[in-house]
Amino acid sequence: MFNLRPDMIDYLDTLNEPQREGVLTTDGPCMLIAGAGSGKTRVLTYRIAYLIQQKNVDPFSIMALTFTNKAAKEMRERIEKVVGHDARNLWMGTFHSVFSRILRAEAHHLGYPHDFTIYDSDDSKSLIRNIVKEMGLDDTVYKPNTVYSRISAAKNRLISWEDYLRNAELMGDDAANLRPEIGKIYKTYAMRCFKSGAMDFDDLLFNTDKLFKEHLEVLNKYQHRIEYVLVDEFQDTNLCQYFIIRKLSSVKENVCVVGDDAQSIYAFRGADITNILNFERDYPDLKVIKLEQNYRSTQNIVQAANSVIKRNRAQLPKNVWTANEEGNLIELIKAVSDNEEGRLVATSIFQEKMQHQMKFSDFAILYRTNSQSRAIEEALRRMNIKYKVVGGLSFYQRKEIKDLLAYLRFTMNQQDEASFRRIINLPKRGIGDSTVDKIVVAANDHGTSIWEILQNATPFVGGRAAGPIDDFVAMIKRFSLETQRKDAYDAAFEIAKGSGLLRELYEDKTVEGLSRYENVQELLNAIKEYVDDPERQDKTLGSFLQEVSLVTGQDEDKDKDPDKVTLMTIHMAKGLEFKYVYMVGMEEDLFPSQMMISSRAELEEERRLFYVAITRAQKRLFLSYALTRYRFGRLKNCEPSRFLDDVDQSFIKVSTKFAGLESAPPSSQYAKNLVTGIKKTIASAPAAPKPTTYKAPADFTPSDTSALKEGMKVEHPKFGFGTVLQMDMSGADRKAKINFTEIGEKTLLLSFAKLRIIEN
Ligand SMILES: Nc1ncnc2c1ncn2[C@@H]1O[C@H](COP(=O)(O)OP(=O)(O)OP(=O)(O)O)[C@@H](O)[C@H]1O
Numbered sequence: 190m191f192n193l194r195p196d197m198i199d200y201l202d203t204l205n206e207p208q209r210e211g212v213l214t215t216d217g218p219c220m221l222i223a224g225a226g227s228g229k230t231r232v233l234t235y236r237i238a239y240l241i242q243q244k245n246v247d248p249f250s251i252m253a254l255t256f257t258n259k260a261a262k263e264m265r266e267r268i269e270k271v272v273g274h275d276a277r278n279l280w281m282g283t284f285h286s287v288f289s290r291i292l293r294a295e296a297h298h299l300g301y302p303h304d305f306t307i308y309d310s311d312d313s314k315s316l317i318r319n320i321v322k323e324m325g326l327d328d329t330v331y332k333p334n335t336v337y338s339r340i341s342a343a344k345n346r347l348i349s350w351e352d353y354l355r356n357a358e359l360m361g362d363d364a365a366n367l368r369p370e371i372g373k374i375y376k377t378y379a380m381r382c383f384k385s386g387a388m389d390f391d392d393l394l395f396n397t398d399k400l401f402k403e404h405l406e407v408l409n410k411y412q413h414r415i416e417y418v419l420v421d422e423f424q425d426t427n428l429c430q431y432f433i434i435r436k437l438s439s440v441k442e443n444v445c446v447v448g449d450d451a452q453s454i455y456a457f458r459g460a461d462i463t464n465i466l467n468f469e470r471d472y473p474d475l476k477v478i479k480l481e482q483n484y485r486s487t488q489n490i491v492q493a494a495n496s497v498i499k500r501n502r503a504q505l506p507k508n509v510w511t512a513n514e515e516g517n518l519i520e521l522i523k524a525v526s527d528n529e530e531g532r533l534v535a536t537s538i539f540q541e542k543m544q545h546q547m548k549f550s551d552f553a554i555l556y557r558t559n560s561q562s563r564a565i566e567e568a569l570r571r572m573n574i575k576y577k578v579v580g581g582l583s584f585y586q587r588k589e590i591k592d593l594l595a596y597l598r599f600t601m602n603q604q605d606e607a608s609f610r611r612i613i614n615l616p617k618r619g620i621g622d623s624t625v626d627k628i629v630v631a632a633n634d635h636g637t638s639i640w641e642i643l644q645n646a647t648p649f650v651g652g653r654a655a656g657p658i659d660d661f662v663a664m665i666k667r668f669s670l671e672t673q674r675k676d677a678y679d680a681a682f683e684i685a686k687g688s689g690l691l692r693e694l695y696e697d698k699t700v701e702g703l704s705r706y707e708n709v710q711e712l713l714n715a716i717k718e719y720v721d722d723p724e725r726q727d728k729t730l731g732s733f734l735q736e737v738s739l740v741t742g743q744d745e746d747k748d749k750d751p752d753k754v755t756l757m758t759i760h761m762a763k764g765l766e767f768k769y770v771y772m773v774g775m776e777e778d779l780f781p782s783q784m785m786i787s788s789r790a791e792l793e794e795e796r797r798l799f800y801v802a803i804t805r806a807q808k809r810l811f812l813s814y815a816l817t818r819y820r821f822g823r824l825k826n827c828e829p830s831r832f833l834d835d836v837d838q839s840f841i842k843v844s845t846k847f848a849g850l851e852s853a854p855p856s857s858q859y860a861k862n863l864v865t866g867i868k869k870t871i872a873s874a875p876a877a878p879k880p881t882t883y884k885a886p887a888d889f890t891p892s893d894t895s896a897l898k899e900g901m902k903v904e905h906p907k908f909g910f911g912t913v914l915q916m917d918m919s920g921a922d923r924k925a926k927i928n929f930t931e932i933g934e935k936t937l938l939l940s941f942a943k944l945r946i947i948e949n
């Protein structure tokens with residue numbers, strides 16, 4: 190018998206009765222379905238600590254699946270506080286990261302190399318674009334985005350391309366009339382990925398399920414190795430994830446899932462709320478625990494949230510309550526325009542911070558879609574409020590970083606078609622698109638790999654093109670030797686240098702060129718850190734590449750200064766909490782999104798999203814909307830969101846804080862800034878909204894414009910926002926005619942223009 194460690198007793202003492210039950214019922218299947226902020230994640234965290242600390246369970250035999258890498262990191266840190274370094278050995282992370290680790294060890298069973306490449310959605314879409322072109326299909330019907338999401342949805346429902354082709358009814362409308370060729374594209378895409386030794390994000394799950402299904406000895410090994418399985422945010426798992434959990438835990442059945450049906454917000458990506466019901470069916474001995482006490486928010490916030498979710502038909506009955514203080518009413522901020530909305534929110538943050546001695550990091554601004562951040566960012570910059578946008582373009586998605594990564598990936602895996610296409614003529618070595626197409630076609634016609642063709646290219650591309658290709662092959666072979674002889678950092682450095690990438694960036698003396706050069710240096714630093722980390726066991730380049738493939742913009746927190754206002758979409762905010770939450774853009778068409786109101790089910794998902802937003806707030810919640818807004822370059826009149834009527838009006842008041850502030854004592858610089866800020870706000874409030882004179886953000890980074898198309902929205906560091914009217918591909922240089930909101934039409938050479946794509 191063990192004694193409870195004193196710190197463990199302390200920990201358990203901080204839990205209420207059902208929470209404690211959730212921690213102590215370690216054996217057998219267990220499901221916590223509970224309201225927002227009721228301590229589900231806390232229960233999971235303590236449960237793991239308890240297993241290790243009190244039941245002496247080896248961390249290597251605990252698997253905890255979270256929704257983001259960041260959540261996993263936070264949980265691991267908390268567990269480490271109780272159990273120390275052992276926490277490092279947990280199988281903890283997102284489904285994608287944990288299962289890519291298993292796949293890396295077991296890839297050979299599926300015919301994949303251990304250093305398989307992971308394609309991000311850009312890689313996948315450009316491969317699809319090529320396939321659509323090769324098949325001679327119309328790419329306005331078979332848009333890479335649409336095709337990709339169809340294939341992704343199929344994989345998440347465990348439908349292979351064989352099933353897809355066999356069962357026309359699975360394809361719904363697409364099969365009958367709209368896009369009858371999707372099945373064939375799916376097949377070619379799957380085969381090309383396989384030949385490339387590459388898995389896309391969905392394959393990481395699909396192939397794990399396949400591995401366990403087809404190789405029972407492998408499944409058996411993991412079933413015995415992993416004794417405890419825990420899943421957070423269970424309501425957002427898809428069918429494929431559900432099958433994997435079930436398979437893994439079918440021997441010991443020590444599986445604990447926690448979730449909230451009212452917060453299911455990923456149906457559009459295949460999440461299936463019926464998993465909660467299936468769970469009860471699949472585990473007859475299931476222990477179900479309900480948590481109803483919310484510890485996060487004030488009474489007003491909890492009750493307002495309840496009044497909203499009550500309007501949904503599809504939900505499990507729950508009575509969420511809190512013993513916290515009543516708190517302030519929810520404040521409604523009305524603005525004349527989107528720019529004014531930004532100003533009012535920024536001003537309010539300033540004021541609250543000053544009056545209540547808050548930190549910037551206590552504040553979050555949430556919106557429905559990423560493009561809404563622009564007006565808010567501008568207002569924050571004007572008031573010198575520090576902020577960070579979570580989930581923007583990840584460091585690892587920048588062009589120069591992807592370029593070097595593609596070199597590293599191709600060096601490790603010469604079957605990788607996407608990386609090949611990216612680097613074959615970069616820096617320019619006179620190998621044109623038609624030569625590249627010839628090589629890919631030859632490889633497919635001959636049922637062999639691109640690498641085979643490259644090594645003997647003359648018959649396929651002619652003598653003139655063969656010279657540079659031979660040089661390329663010799664270079665990659667040299668790189669490959671480097672990776673065997675040297676550590677990951679030295680090899681990566683040689684590749685950056687030997688490929689000519691570093692030199693090309695170094696020679697570009699523009700500001701952007703300099704920052705690109707620094708970014709590449711930063712990537713090399715990251716590899717160095719990886720190699721130098723004493724805790725890490727696998728320090729190979731292959732394992733580094735695998736890890737960075739799964740980093741998203743949301744995970745990166747390299748920020749030295751943590752005291753910043755957080756800006757993000759509601760989807761990104763899941764599971765998090767902030768003292769102050771500003772939910773902006775409460776307007777029809779924006780929220781609920783105009784794409785999500787064609788059925789009750791869609792509208793209910795949007796409403797759950799609103800519920801998630803409200804329940805992020807601990808102390809104060811502000812809802813704001815604008816009467817006019819620039820959308821797609823045009824000024825639009827907006828109507829307040831129907832969701833505002835869903836909130837029980839007794840919990841809401843209209844904000845009046847922007848009147849009569851003249852008397853605020855200007856005791857500090859803050860106060861002075863505040864008063865001027867507010868005066869400006871008041872002065873500008875009734876004025877008709879005009880487009881502001883555009884000022885480029887300091888961190889403006891141009892996008893890769895190779896896929897630029899008519900209709901896309903772009904941002905230019907000098908001309909501001911605009912819409913692409915026409916593309917001209919005739920000359921050597923691609924041109925785009927763009928209608929800029931402020932200055933009108935302009936035609937730009939794409940090789941020179943620095944454009945950021947903001948919306949497709
Ligand atoms: N028994 C408790 N005593 C005090 N604070 C608690 C208790 N349980 C949970 N909390 C606190 O309440 C907040 C919400 O907890 P947690 O994030 O675990 O909830 P959740 O159910 O996972 O929420 P969500 O549905 O948003 O994911 C956290 O700050 C947590 O530390």
Ligand SMILES: [Mg+2]
Nearest residue numbers: 229230231764
């Ligand atoms: Mg949680």
